Amino acid sequence: xxxxxxxxxxxxxxxxxxIQGERDSSSPSSRKTKSIEDFKLHSIHSKIPxxxxxxxxxxxxxxxxxxxxxxxxxxxxxxxxxxxxxxRYKEAFDLGIExxxxxxxxxxxxxxxEYIIKxxxxxRHLSKSxxxxxxxxxxxxxxxxxxxxxxxxxxxxxKDPDVEKKINILYYHTDQEDxxxxxxxxxxxxxxxxxxxxxxxxxxxxxxxxxxxxxNDIREGYRKKANGADLILLDPPYGDKMxxxxxxxxxTGGSDxxxxxxxxxxxxxxxxxxxxxxxxxxxxNTKSKKGNGDIWAPDLYQLFRDKGFETEFVxxxxxKGHSNPSGEIQQKSRDIYIFKKE
Numbered sequence: 243x244x245x246x247x248x249x250x251x252x253x254x255x256x257x258x259x260x261i262q263g264e265r266d267s268s269s270p271s272s273r274k275t276k277s278i279e280d281f282k283l284h285s286i287h288s289k290i291p292x293x294x295x296x297x298x299x300x301x302x303x304x305x306x307x308x309x310x311x312x313x314x315x316x317x318x319x320x321x322x323x324x325x326x327x328x329x330r331y332k333e334a335f336d337l338g339i340e341x342x343x344x345x346x347x348x349x350x351x352x353x354x355x356e357y358i359i360k361x362x363x364x365x366r367h368l369s370k371s372x373x374x375x376x377x378x379x380x381x382x383x384x385x386x387x388x389x390x391x392x393x394x395x396x397x398x399x400x401k402d403p404d405v406e407k408k409i410n411i412l413y414y415h416t417d418q419e420d421x422x423x424x425x426x427x428x429x430x431x432x433x434x435x436x437x438x439x440x441x442x443x444x445x446x447x448x449x450x451x452x453x454x455x456x457x458n459d460i461r462e463g464y465r466k467k468a469n470g471a472d473l474i475l476l477d478p479p480y481g482d483k484m485x486x487x488x489x490x491x492x493x494t495g496g497s498d499x500x501x502x503x504x505x506x507x508x509x510x511x512x513x514x515x516x517x518x519x520x521x522x523x524x525x526x527n528t529k530s531k532k533g534n535g536d537i538w539a540p541d542l543y544q545l546f547r548d549k550g551f552e553t554e555f556v557x558x559x560x561x562k563g564h565s566n567p568s569g570e571i572q573q574k575s576r577d578i579y580i581f582k583k584e
Contacts, residue, residue: 273313278335278342280322281314286355287328289380290362291372302333310334313343315361317354321346325354326361351454353387407559407578408435408475411522415554415580416441420472423514425460425507427451432475444468461503468514476507477524504542508549515583520554521546526576539577551581 293301314327324331325347334342349357359380408431416422418440424432427445430452436443444467446458458465468474478500511521523546525539547553557578 272345273343274345275341275343278331278340281316281324281331281342281344282322283324283328283331284317284354284358286358286380286383287324289383290328290358290376293329298329298333301329302337305330305333305337305339310339310343313345315347315357316344318346318349319354323354325358351452353390355383356387359383402431402434404429404431405434405438407524408432409439411475411578411580412436412439412441412473415520415522416473421470423464423468423471423474424477425458425464425468425474426476426478427455428477428479430455432477441473460507464510464514470516471514471519472516473520473522474511474515475522475524476511478504478507501542501545505545508546508551512549512551512583517583519583521551521579521581521583523579523581524559524576525579543577543579546579546581550583552584553579554582555580 292298310330312327312330314324314330317323317325321344324344327344331342347354347357352360362376412422412435416439420441422432422436422441422443424443424445425447427433427447428451430445433443433445433452433454435441444465445455446460446465447455448457448459450457456465508521515521523542525542527538557580559576559578
């Protein structure tokens with residue numbers, strides 16, 4: 243059943259717009275063409291409402307005059323299966339158009355079902371009421387896809403000490419749906435840990451390694467979305483250890499440069515946190531190999547204390563591959579400081 247009819251909406255209440263898209267975002271090199279007979283629709287499309295009839299008429303006339311201007315998007319694993327562009331496909335089929343332009347969809351780490359639903363909710367021909375009702379109707383499918391992703395990430399977390407470490411931090415120092423910010427997300431272990439633990443994560447990095455990390459240089463401050471955070475997780479690429487990857491980044495220099503940047507970061511973290519919010523600061527003593535000055539964790543610890551943070555807890559965590567169950571003194575470890583904003 244079409245949702246707009248179930249809501250009792252008339253066709254005049256449907257939003258009008260250029261349904262083919264205001265611009266063709268595909269590049270000529272990515273666009274392909276093949277027989278319209280080869281295509282099929284993903285089954286989830288049956289739950290997404292069609293255009294209102296008056297919008298569909300305008301859309302059909304536009305195709306008659308201009309053809310299909312924007313290619314349909316297909317499944318990377320099955321290039322016959324349309325993920326986005328159902329209306330273009332169906333109208334072209336009814337009009338007797340023999341070939342259809344298409345390009346492979348960039349899923350950016352989400353499933354085909356999530357991609358279809360996301361595309362549908364962004365469509366201009368759905369009203370706010372339709373989108374809200376559609377989101378409710380498709381909630382089971384979205385939850386199922388999220389659970390699949392969670393299980394995949396959980397398997398990864400079982401093998402990744404960085405993810406395990408951050409799961410423990412989240413377990414003891416945050417609650418469900420808390421906002422967690424990682425301004426130097428690196429390999430995205432914080433993102434994966436938050437997915438497993440059900441935390442709302444916003445991750446940034448000067449060189450994002452994944453599509454779920456946004457680009458931002460923390461030396462220029464936090465993004466507005468970080469305001470009111472419940473936990474800020476800081477695991478900076480300090481000293482010499484990441485200098486080849488990050489180059490002149492301020493946290494990969496000598497002791498003075500790292501100290502200056504962390505002093506600013508401590509102050510801005512305090513401002514961004516909600517009252518009662520926490521910082522988890524992961525840091526280890528670092529001997530410089532390039533004569534830039536050694537970096538000692540207790541000195542950096544004091545920077546956060548000077549900004550008004552209270553110390554809630556201190557943990558010691560071995561580096562990857564340096565777990566030491568024998569109980570001997572462990573030199574290759576880092577401290578995890580938990581600071582709280584009162």
